[in-house]
Amino acid sequence: GQQVMQIPQYQHVQEGEDFTTYCNSSTTLSNIQWYKQRPGGHPVFLIQLVKSGEVKKQKRLTFQFGEAKKNSSLHITATQTTDVGTYFCAGRHGGYQKVTFGIGTKLQVIP
Amino acid sequence: DTEVTQTPKHLVMGMTNKKSLKCEQHMGHRAMYWYKQKAKKPPELMFVYSYEKLSINESVPSRFSPECPNSSLLNLHLHALQPEDSALYLCASSQEVQRAQYFGPGTRLLVL
Numbered sequence: 001g002q003q004v005m006q007i008p009q010y011q012h013v014q015e016g017e018d019f020t021t022y023c024n025s026s027t028t029l030s031n032i033q034w035y036k037q038r039p040g041g042h043p044v045f046l047i048q049l050v051k052s053g054e055v056k057k058q059k060r061l062t063f064q065f066g067e068a069k070k071n072s073s074l075h076i077t078a079t080q081t082t083d084v085g086t087y088f089c090a091g092r093h094g095g096y097q098k099v100t101f102g103i104g105t106k107l108q109v110i111p
Numbered sequence: 112d113t114e115v116t117q118t119p120k121h122l123v124m125g126m127t128n129k130k131s132l133k134c135e136q137h138m139g140h141r142a143m144y145w146y147k148q149k150a151k152k153p154p155e156l157m158f159v160y161s162y163e164k165l166s167i168n169e170s171v172p173s174r175f176s177p178e179c180p181n182s183s184l185l186n187l188h189l190h191a192l193q194p195e196d197s198a199l200y201l202c203a204s205s206q207e208v209q210r211a212q213y214f215g216p217g218t219r220l221l222v223l
Contacts, residue, residue, distance in 0.1 A: 033211060042201055042214040043154060088153055090212075097167055097208040101153035 002027065004091040006102025014110050019076040021105035023089035030092045032065060032072045033099060038085040046074075079109045115215035117202050123221045126192060132218045134185040134202030142208045143185040145177060146201040148217070154201055160185060161208050192222045 006023045013019050023032065031050045035043040047056055049065035049072060056063045062075045072091075076083055086106045090099035115136045124130050134143065142161050146154035158177045159167035165177065174196075176188040185202055199219050203212040 031209070035212075035214075042217050043203075043212075045211040045213060048211050092209065097159055097161070098156050098169075099212075101155075104153050106151075 002091075002093040002096065002100050004029075004089060004100045004102045006089055006105060008105055009103060010106050010108075012108045012110060013079050015081060016078050019079050019083070019107055020073055021087050021089075021107075022071065022073050023091065023102050024071045025091050025093070026070070027093055028069045029072075030069075030094055032092070033090045034063060034072075034074055035088045035090060036085050037088065037104070041085075043088060076107075079107070081109050081111055083107060084109050115202055115204055115213050117200075117215035117218055119218055120216065121219045121221075123223065124189065124192065125223055126194070128192075129188070129190045131189065132187040132200055132202075132220075134187075134204075134215055135183055136204040136213070136215075137183055138204065138206075138213070139182075140204035140206050140213070141182060142205045142210075143179065144203040144205075144212065145175075145185070145187050146203065146214075148199045148201055154214075158187075159208060166208070189220075192220075194222050196220065197222045 033048045034046040037043045053067045054065040060077045086104040088104045089102040092099045118133045145157040148154045157171045160179045163179045178186040199217045201217045202215040205212045
């Protein structure tokens with residue numbers, strides 16, 4: 001089946017440091033979505049990327065979609081304790097209705 | 112209203128019980144989803160409804176039975192579950208199946 005690989009699985013950073021998580025697919029994605037799940041919470045939609053090479057920013061978060069539409073990244077500048085949680089990418093392959101979630105990257109921020 | 116609500120929040124059931132999970136959204140979304148999430152794992156798709164019709168069943172065992180009574184409501188009927196079915200069950204909705212999904216808070220299910 002279609003897979004979306006996500007690394008790293010875990011990341012500990014000191015507050016104020018930057019953080020990046022990466023997603024990769026062996027086949028072209030029609031779009032990719034990013035979600036954040038706080039401990040004990042539910043996934044919350046962050047953004048959707050559709051175009052090749054697209055870059056979108058939300059305050060300290062920068063999302064990129066690769067030129068070949070096979071990879072994506074989420075970068076957080078100057079992490080804060082409120083950034084703690086698990087970040088999931090979810091990619092859609094071709095005309096499939098479903099999205100395939102990556103394994104998630106669990107971010108811990110040390111104050 | 113930008114919320115997806117789910118009831119109950121917690122559910123404990125025996126293997127012979129029959130119970131139902133409920134999900135509601137009033138955002139006018141035409142796609143609704145059931146996911147199962149185990150601890151430290153990503154959400155795992157179970158069912159997708161598009162315009163009140165079942166469009167995806169991810170080979171889910173028949174002891175899980177979805178129902179979409181109308182465009183705002185989604186139910187998941189549970190019968191003869193196994194302990195390994197214990198998980199967080201998440202409902203989500205989106206404008207269309209290609210769009211962003213909005214998740215409810217989930218039902219934490221424990222099967223004894």
